[in-house]
Amino acid sequence: MKFATLRNGTPDGALVLVSHDGRHALPVPRIAASLLDAVQRWEAVRAPLEDRYTALNAGDATDAIAFDPHACAAPLPRSPQWLDASAFLNHGRLMEQAFNTPPIPHFDTIPVMYQGASDDFLGPHEDVPLPSEADGIDFEGEFGVVVAPVAMGATPQQAQSAVRLVVQINDWSLRALGPHEMQTGFGFLQAKPSSSFAPIAVTPDELGDAWHDGRVRMRLHVQWNGERFGEPHGGEMNYSFGQLIAHAARTRQLTAGSIVGSGTVSNQSRDAGSACIAERRVIEKIDDGAIRTAFMRFGDRVRMQAKYDDGRDGPFGVIQQRVAQATAPQP
CATH class of the missing domain: 3.90.850.10 (Fumarylacetoacetase-like, C-terminal domain)
Structure with missing residues (x-):
């Protein structure tokens, strides 16, 4: 899977999945609020994230958006260390x-x-x-x-x-x-x-x-x-x-x-x-x-x-x- 974080005014930003070709992104707020949240709950969120990632790359994610790297923060804007x-x-x-x-x-x-x-x-x-x-x-x-x-x-x-x-x-x-x-x-x-x-x-x-x-x-x-x-x-x-x-x-x-x-x-x-x-x-x-x-x-x-x-x-x-x-x- 490929992940990015969009700036949204919060310390950890908003998590999105990024398609294989890098053209599209898919917000997943119902699965994980941020990439840090996803990593900390990895075993619980991995399967639903993989399902959404598959849908994104198949063109089946109707809520996908264009991916803009200029709108990105660091994937983890902050980290435990x-x-x-x-x-x-x-x-x-x-x-x-x-x-x-x-x-x-x-x-x-x-x-x-x-x-x-x-x-x-x-x-x-x-x-x-x-x-x-x-x-x-x-x-x-x-x-x-x-x-x-x-x-x-x-x-x-x-x-x-x-x-x-x-x-x-x-x-x-x-x-x-x-x-x-x-x-x-x-x-x-x-x-x-x-x-x-x-x-x-x-x-x-x-x-x-x-x-x-x-x-x-x-x-x-x-x-x-x-x-x-x-x-x-x-x-x-x-x-x-x-x-x-x-x-x-x-x-x-x-x-x-x-x-x-x-x-x-x-x-x-x-x-x-x-x-x-x-x-x-x-x-x-x-x-x-x-x-x-x-x-x-x-x-x-x-x-x-x-x-x-x-x-x-x-x-x-x-x-x-x-x-x-x-x-x-x-x-």
Whole structure:
């Protein structure tokens, strides 16, 4: 099934099913008020949602409407928690060089993960308000999963079975603020503003063979101001989502609706390009001896879209956003 959330003035928005071809949407208020509600009551609502989804794709849903991605909030405008990993070791090792930090112990055997803000996710076409260009504005393209309840101490196999939805994410970063926060030992806060999501969340079966071994085996095509930036492949993810979820649940349970991210999609091949500016900058430094690429400026735009290996558009839709200067709060 494919889901989206339409903005309606409430914190969680209105849930709709989205047709296979992405042209039509079907409100389902009698089944679930929101996607968070659906995930939290999954076993009770799955069958009626599947029935309505079948009717929508067969053209039998008389109350279907045109699907407009610009009317969408994030699939989950807010979540119990947002946990982001660095599951592509190539990216993590490049970032060690970028931030001049010592190697992380056991990086290739124990995932690294931080807890970010989950109370104010951005929709796929919303402007991204940020306070200062001097903060080092950067995009980060990645994939994520939304989970059912996960028991403390779950195995990777048990954790993998808890995946309910797969999502595409732009995890915004403020690179000038990151090094200090990492050195404090308390993790990211100001360096990680609200993340953005593609309009459509999908059940894993919608991906077909592109969902395999707990990984999204698709290319994430990234453009910056209309120019190609990269299309790294999600199949190079070193830790599966099952492993990431189990890591998060080692000492605590996860509630339904929690989101676990892969971290920036990154490939060893330079030809794949990158999914964030910081990675390109450190590659420039390593390969050419000097950084040439600046971070984003107000008015810059970024576009992200996952695609299948055969070139077909992926099921998540498009993230296309503009960076804007945040307005000062009114007294």
